[in-house]
Amino acid sequence: MISDSLHPYLDKVICADARTILPQLPESAIDLVLTDPPYFLDKLDETWTPERAAPKSYKRQQVHHLPPGMKFDPSQGKRLYEWYFPIAQQIFRVLKPGGFFFTFASPRLFHRVACAVEDAGFYLRDTFLWVYTQSQPKAMSLHHFIRRLPLPEAVKEKLHQKLHGWKTPQVKSVYEPIIVAQKPYEGTLLENFLQHQVGLFQTEIPVGKGMFPANLLLLDETETLLDKYFLLPKAAEDLPHPTAKPVALCEYLIELSTIPGAVVLDPFLGSGSTAVAAVRRKRHFIGIEIHSAYAELAAKRVQEALPALL
Ligand SMILES: C[S@@+](CC[C@H](N)C(=O)[O-])C[C@H]1O[C@@H](n2cnc3c(N)ncnc32)[C@H](O)[C@@H]1O
Incomplete structure (x- = not known):
C-alpha cells in the first residue's frame, strides 16, 4: 500500500534541494533509498554545480586548479559528516521500518558517511564494493614543484633523478563503496517483511553463473573466475553525467x-540512473535533483525508458 500523501511526489523528477523536499515526505512511507550524494572531494560538495563538476572546467590543469577529487583537504570528511547527518535523519524518518538505505561514497571518505548514517539511527548491515576496471590514476609527479624551487639547475636535475617514480600518495581508484544500512525493523525480520514488504534480500537474482549474491559487484568482464562469481548482467550504456552510476548496478540493488x-x-x-532502473524493474520512484540541467536529463531518460516496458 502506497501512502496517499506520497502520491503527489510519485514517479516525478523534482528539481529542488533535497533538504527542502525530504521533510515534506510522509513518515515510514518509502521502501528503499538508493543514492549517490556529493562525495565532498574538492568541488563535488554542497556547492556542486554542473559547470564546476564538468571535466571541461579543468581543461587547463594547473596545480591550483586540480580536477575534482585530486586536492587533499583533511576537513572534507568533517564537512561531509555535518552535511549528511541531518539528511540521513530525514531518510531514516521517511523509510519504512526495515527499509534499506544504499548510499554510495568515496573510498577516502566513506567512513564519515557510514558514521552519519549510523548516528542517524540505522543499522549498518554491510559495505558492498563496486569494482571497476577503467580509471585514471590521480597521483601527481613532483617535477612541476621541483622546477619552481629556487635552486641551481644542476641541483634540480639531481632532484628530478632522485625522485624518479615518486608521486603523491594516490593509487588508481578502482572501487566504490556502497554502504548498506537498514532502518530498525519491527518484530522479527519475517514479521517486518510480512507487514511492510521490506527488510529481506531477494537472493534469486542473476549474479555470475547462478551464484549467491556477494558484497563484491562487477559490471565489466574482468577475469573468468571473478566473472563467474560476481558479474552482474548489464546492457551497453552511455552515461551522460560526470559521476553517473550504471543503471544495471541500480537495477541490481533495487531487485x-x-x-x-x-x-x-x-x-x-x-542524471537519473536510479529512476531509470526503478522504471525498468517496475518500481515507483521519487527523484530529487537540485540542478535543472540534470533534472531535465533525468526526466528525459525516464521517458525514454518507459516505451521499453510496453
Ligand atoms: C554524485 S551525483 C549523482 C549522480 C547520479 N547517481 C547519476 O547516476 O547520475 C550527486 C548529485 O546531487 C546533486 N545535488 C547536490 N546537492 C544537492 C541537494 N542539496 N539536493 C538535491 N540534489 C543535490 C548534484 O547536482 C549531483 O547531480
Whole structure:
C-alpha cells in the first residue's frame, strides 16, 4: 500500500534541494533509498554545480586548479559528516521500518558517511564494493614543484633523478563503496517483511553463473573466475553525467531489496540512473535533483525508458 500523501511526489523528477523536499515526505512511507550524494572531494560538495563538476572546467590543469577529487583537504570528511547527518535523519524518518538505505561514497571518505548514517539511527548491515576496471590514476609527479624551487639547475636535475617514480600518495581508484544500512525493523525480520514488504534480500537474482549474491559487484568482464562469481548482467550504456552510476548496478540493488511496485527514493538523482532502473524493474520512484540541467536529463531518460516496458 502506497501512502496517499506520497502520491503527489510519485514517479516525478523534482528539481529542488533535497533538504527542502525530504521533510515534506510522509513518515515510514518509502521502501528503499538508493543514492549517490556529493562525495565532498574538492568541488563535488554542497556547492556542486554542473559547470564546476564538468571535466571541461579543468581543461587547463594547473596545480591550483586540480580536477575534482585530486586536492587533499583533511576537513572534507568533517564537512561531509555535518552535511549528511541531518539528511540521513530525514531518510531514516521517511523509510519504512526495515527499509534499506544504499548510499554510495568515496573510498577516502566513506567512513564519515557510514558514521552519519549510523548516528542517524540505522543499522549498518554491510559495505558492498563496486569494482571497476577503467580509471585514471590521480597521483601527481613532483617535477612541476621541483622546477619552481629556487635552486641551481644542476641541483634540480639531481632532484628530478632522485625522485624518479615518486608521486603523491594516490593509487588508481578502482572501487566504490556502497554502504548498506537498514532502518530498525519491527518484530522479527519475517514479521517486518510480512507487514511492510521490506527488510529481506531477494537472493534469486542473476549474479555470475547462478551464484549467491556477494558484497563484491562487477559490471565489466574482468577475469573468468571473478566473472563467474560476481558479474552482474548489464546492457551497453552511455552515461551522460560526470559521476553517473550504471543503471544495471541500480537495477541490481533495487531487485535485491524491494518487491515490484515498491517506492524507491533518490534524493541526489543526478542524471537519473536510479529512476531509470526503478522504471525498468517496475518500481515507483521519487527523484530529487537540485540542478535543472540534470533534472531535465533525468526526466528525459525516464521517458525514454518507459516505451521499453510496453
Ligand atoms: C554524485 S551525483 C549523482 C549522480 C547520479 N547517481 C547519476 O547516476 O547520475 C550527486 C548529485 O546531487 C546533486 N545535488 C547536490 N546537492 C544537492 C541537494 N542539496 N539536493 C538535491 N540534489 C543535490 C548534484 O547536482 C549531483 O547531480
